Each structure stands twice: as C-alpha cells, then as structure tokens.
Amino acid sequence: MRRHNVALLMEMIARSAPISRVELARRAGLTKATVSSLVAELIQAELVRDLGPEPGGAPGRPAGRLMLDPYGPVAIxxxxxxxxxxxxxxxxxxRQIARDLRRFGLDTVSPTDGVHAARPVLRRLFDEATTAGRLVAGVGLAVSGTVSARSDSAGTVAYSPALGWSEVDARALVNAELHALGLHGLDVRLDSEVACAAHAEYRAGAGGDWYYLGGEESLGLVPVSPGSVLAGEFGHVPVRPRGPRCFCGERGCLRLYAEPAAIARSAGLPERSGSRLLGGDEPLIGQLRAAEPAAVRAVHQAADAVASGLVPVRALLAPEVIVLGGRLASLGEVFWNRLHARLPDGITLRQAKLGPDAALRGAAAKVIGAVIADPLAWIDG
Ligand SMILES: [Zn+2]
Known part of the structure; x- marks a missing residue:
C-alpha cells in the first residue's frame, strides 16, 4: 500500500509540478498527514524538492510547491x-546535463565490438555525473529493430536489419562494458528506438491516450497509454498484396514503401544517407524543398502506404490520436498533407514535439520512468 501510494504521488509530481501537498492529497484521495509523511521520504531521498511558497502568494500558512529534484539521481x-x-x-x-556523439560504423563490426565502442561515451557521461555529484540511476539503451521483452527490464535485440544484429543480448554486452569501467549493479534497460521515442514524447507532456508513429531506421506504432505493451511490427503490415517480397516472407509490407531506405531508393537517392542526428535526412529534405518530382512521388507513395497500413490498425485498435514523430515527421508538409488527406476517418494526426534526439532522450527517460514508477525500490536499493 505504501509502495503504491509513494509511486502515485511521485507520478503526480512528475506530471503536474509544481504541485502542493494539499492538491496531491485531494487528487490521490489520501489524508494530508499521509501525503506529508510520504513526501518527506521522497525529499529525504533527493527525489523530490520543495520550492517553498509561491512568491507573492496568498497570505496565511504558505503552501510549498513540489517538483522532481533537479539535483537528484540522473540517467544515461x-x-x-x-x-x-x-x-x-x-x-x-x-533536463539534459550532458551529451556525446561518436561516429562509428556499427553495421560493419560484430555486436560485441559495436557495444565496446560505446565505452568512451559511457565513461564521459559517468565522469560528468560524478563531477556534478550525482548518482546514476541506470543506463537505457535504444536500438533500431525488434526487441524481445517480456518485461521492460529484460530482453535482447531479436532482429535489427539496420545494425545487422540478430538475437543479441545487448544488455549483457553493455553490462560487460560497465564492469570494465568499475560500475556494478546498475539498472540497464533495452527497448526499440520507436518505443523509446514514444516514451520521451509522453514525458514531454502529451497527456491522454494516443499512439506514436515513427522511427529513425525502422517504422513502428506504439501505444502511449501508461502500462500498455505492443509487441507488433507496424512495418510488416501488408499494404500491397502483389508487392515485392519482404524478408519476413510476406509481400508488400509497409516498410518496403515507408522506411527511410525505401523512400530514399524510390527518390533516386543513396539508401544509406545516414542518421538524422548526423544530418542524414538533409538530401531528401533538400529535394522536397526544390519540389523534385521523384522525391515528392516517393514521399507521397510512403504516405499512401502508411494510410493503408492504418486501416487494419483502426479496425483493431480504434486509435483516436496518432502522434507523428521520427524520420517521417522530418519530411514536412509533403508527407504530412498527403497522409492527412488519406488518413482513415476518425483518426486525428498530431505532430511530435521532439526532434531527432527523441529516441536517445527516451532511452534515458525509461530509466527515470522506472524510478518514478517505484521510488521505494530506488530508496531501498
Ligand atoms: Zn515484412
């Protein structure tokens, strides 16, 4: 009961900060005394901070305003x-404290060597945390591809066409790098880049029930209502029955028309133009700005395929709102207007708030999300 209540208050503070103890008690249906005692524990653990009364607030007994502690634990x-x-x-x-970017051809080396190349990045971020006097709550990993996960904290990369990884225990490989740096017992989580980006979008404040459609190298559709799990692969929804064969064995899968490599190919551009974080989307965006017919045609074809893929999704899941993120969102009006025009009835399209670093932020946010979802595990750990 205490565990549940602490988590409930922590989530409310995360979503509605700054918020008073009185308001927390009202929303949670708890007594003010219970809230005060649980909040005191959260403050003691440096998870929550009391900003004090609002400047120029009403006279009388001042009510403190609570927020997540900006000097509390951090996540990588x-x-x-x-x-x-x-x-x-x-x-x-x-809030971002530090970041690092290392160019490295992960698709040209073994998974072990690829993960090993992350060691300098890990070392730098841990040094930044240590210098700032902060505890690291854990490391979240975002990979393009399918992650087989029974729970959020377990799993391996089942298949990543972009990285050439198949059945790779990425968590174990990252743990080995952490051990080599003398870091033990950290929470290491793995999820697909789409699930991570969706989580970052959720933490960035989009409330309510909605689905995230996006991806950097791949294509995914993820429900964002808290606690929901979707293991399906949107990119493999068949949209053209007589289309070309996909590696999954089906014909005319959505990914063959709407994945970045497919769009680039039909626009007459190199398939592997690079990640958005490295400006890899610029050649296609440049062609769209110049209204190059081949590029516009390729992007329209992708939008049509996505709209077709959403027809069975609407039948099964009846999503009201779809938030468009990832690489498709960077295609701007050419994609947006076409998809908007072809969208099945009853679905509203919304633009994601975050840009090319959504998946990266989401990987860290998943670790933070775990602390918020069970603060006592962090306090007792
Ligand atoms: Zn397929």
Missing part, C-alpha cells in the same frame, strides 16, 4: 544506430 541514455553511438545524461525532470 545510449542510442545504437548504424553510423553512430549517441549518449545523453538527463536529470529526473528530463
């Missing part, structure tokens, strides 16, 4: 992409 996010390893250090409220 790592993104493994075909052409780089990116790292970020975020505080509890999602």
């Amino acid at each position: 996010g790592l993104q493994f992409a075909p052409d780089h390893i990116a790292g970020i250090l975020l505080d509890l409220s999602g």
